[in-house]
Amino acid sequence: MITDAHDLSGRPIVIGGGIAGMMTALALAPEPVVLLTKAPLGAEASSVLAQGGLAASLGADDSPALHLADTLAAGDGLCDAATTKRIVEAAPAAIEALERLGVAFDRTPSGTMRLGLEAAHSRRRIVHAAGDATGSELVRALAAAVRRTPSITVLEGMEARRLLIDDNAIAGVLAAGASGDVTLLTGRVVLATGGIGGLFHDTTNPLGSFGQGLALAACAGAVLSDLEFVQFHPTALDGLARPMRLISEAVRGEGAILIDENGFRFLKDLPGGELATRDAVARGVFRHLAKGHRVFLDAREKPGANFAARFPAIAGFCHEAGLDPALEPIPVRPAAHYHMGGIAVDEAGRSSVAGLWACGEVAATGLHGANRLASNSLTEAVVTAGWVATSVAETATYSCRPSMPARIPPRPDPSSVRPIVSRALGVERCDDELRDAIAALLPLASNQDAASDPAVVGLMAAVSAMQRQESRGAHCRTDFPQKAAVARRSFISLDEAIDFANKLTDEFPMQLARSA
Incomplete structure (x- = not known):
């Protein structure tokens, strides 16, 4: 039986309980909005697993122009330059907005923001929280903010199965949960459902992140973009656990190197070495593995004895696997990590279907091009959520009665x-x-x-x-x-x-x- 939720009709619906979804819902306040998530708020999203931070030009030796140049170089000719410039210029203000929402970023003893270095960045500009648990800290703070915002109705345990269409425009969402199926009538939907890593055996993403938002948009007639560009993180912990544990790029930023079973540093001649662009490092690791070698991340010298203090979460799951990163190399292999492609959107996050927006990894804004620059993704989600919310709020609602499918998928x-x-x-x-x-x-x-x-x-x-x-x-x-x-x-x-x-x-x- 499909229930029609009359009391929620007409409200914009945000689908996805990660950082992009929560930020969009918060930015829409005080307009009433429905936040639909198939798992408890913030759980089973790639956001909560994010070890890296947010890229923003906050250092005295940095600037948005340098951040822009690094992003364009990593994107290998496919970044949308205007969108990229707009996002990197908005990044510092996004960090301030997150602090106002209760995110506790890491700071130096003198009180300044602690800035990390990651691959293909020319400056230290990565802002972290809780060391290597940035995503978890962001989700904690944003979930608390969502729950104390009265204009946001959170429907947990509800999975969107289809977008309903009326005259080539969004007319509602067909969702399913433990209590049954429900139809939510609306002319405004924001997809913030994450990536597609769950389509791969080797992935750092939750296995439920298999592109459901892309399927919803595609079946509604939306145009998708750059779907062929999947970023493989070169250093996932090589073991049986799925999703795979990520050994953050920040570990290499602190000096760790890649070696094989013979102790040979096989990427030493690669321009940039272990801090080359992710695609280059991932291919180097993949090809060395294909030759029959094993690959390890060696952090014994750098960060060495400080590993657990600098990367407590990584040290914890390495210890669970019987490894001490300060004393022995960590076995690694590439794993599907981030999708540069997604729903084609304009500068306001609008898709080709009227009434449908996308935000975060599910969207293809043109920021990442052919290869995402490390830690630009969380920044993108936070920055563009505000733009999407503004566009949604400025879009008039209308009455609609979509035709219902014969059965729920x-x-x-x-x-x-x-x-x-x-x-x-x-x-x-x-x-x-x-x-x-x-x-x-x-x-x-x-x-x-x-x-x-x-x-x-x-x-x-x-x-x-x-x-x-x-x-x-x-x-x-x-x-x-x-x-x-x-x-x-x-x-x-x-x-x-x-x-x-x-x-x-x-x-x-x-x-x-x-x-x-």
């Missing part, structure tokens, strides 16, 4: 999709594996069962990766190792992805048969 399950995506869309890609993935994902996406939504996301990403016949940033094609002469972002709808996949499988029936 089942709870998504990415387990059958995960092996396909992991094999084809890893650190390195090639034509044959992408063709096989598309052929395998197409029927799954069309079956209208638990695998369908994850398969839709995987299919669109695989099609985007196949169409990008070059290597750029985090997208590495072994069959197209060179960078194209002209940098271009990619844009795709679900209909376009299905049309491409159908033509491909018709043209290459052997691939379809082999994948079946």
Whole structure:
């Protein structure tokens, strides 16, 4: 039975209980807003796992111009320069806003903000909280702020299954929870659902972060962008736990190095070494592993005996795994960590569907380009949440009565999709594996069962990766190792992805048969 929640009708709905969702809801106050989250507020979101901090030009030797230059360089030609400039210029004020909301950032004994260094940053500009537990501290403070804000109605344990459409515009949200199914009628929806790491076997993301927001948007007709660009963090703790524990880039920023089982520093000749861009370091680690080596992060000399004091959370889970980082190297391997692609949005976070906005990792603002600069993601979420909220508040509401689906879609399950995506869309890609993935994902996406939504996301990403016949940033094609002469972002709808996949499988029936 589907219940119509009349008392909440017309309110903007924010879907996602991480930092992007909570910041958007808070920025909308005092307008009444519904915050919809499938888990308890702040739980099961990538936000709470974030060890890195927020990038902002706060140092005396830094400036937004330098931050901009570093971001554009890391983005490998695909950043939207105007959007990037606007975000990095707003970053310092975003830190101040978070402090007003109760976030306790780390400071030096003299009281100044403690600034860390991460890969491809030319200055120390990473602001942390609680050492290596920045995400947890942000979630704590923002969740408390949300709960004390009377204009925010939090619906926990409710999972959005479909966006309802009326005349090519948002008309509501169909959600499901333990108490049953519910229809929330509204002409304004903000997606803040995070990334797609849960589509990969090796990931630092919660396994429930498999791109449900992208599936919701795609099925509603929205255009998505840059789906082929998945950032693999080069130093996830190599073990059996999933999601994998992240060994923050800040550890390398404090001097830790990468070695193999023989003690050989195999990236010493890479420009920038261990602090090169993440895509370069991840490929270096991946290729060394592929040669049969093991890879370790060696922090015995730097930060050495100070490791536990500087990185208490990392030290804690290393000790749980039987390791002491101050005395022995940490085994690591790359893992899917962040999605540069997402729902194509404008400067206000608006998608191509009227009444639909996106914020945080689920959105493709153009900030990250082909390769995210470390710690820019939390900054982006905090800054753009305010812009999205302003746009939502300025958008008029209207009465609508959408047609209801015959049945509510089942709870998504990415387990059958995960092996396909992991094999084809890893650190390195090639034509044959992408063709096989598309052929395998197409029927799954069309079956209208638990695998369908994850398969839709995987299919669109695989099609985007196949169409990008070059290597750029985090997208590495072994069959197209060179960078194209002209940098271009990619844009795709679900209909376009299905049309491409159908033509491909018709043209290459052997691939379809082999994948079946």
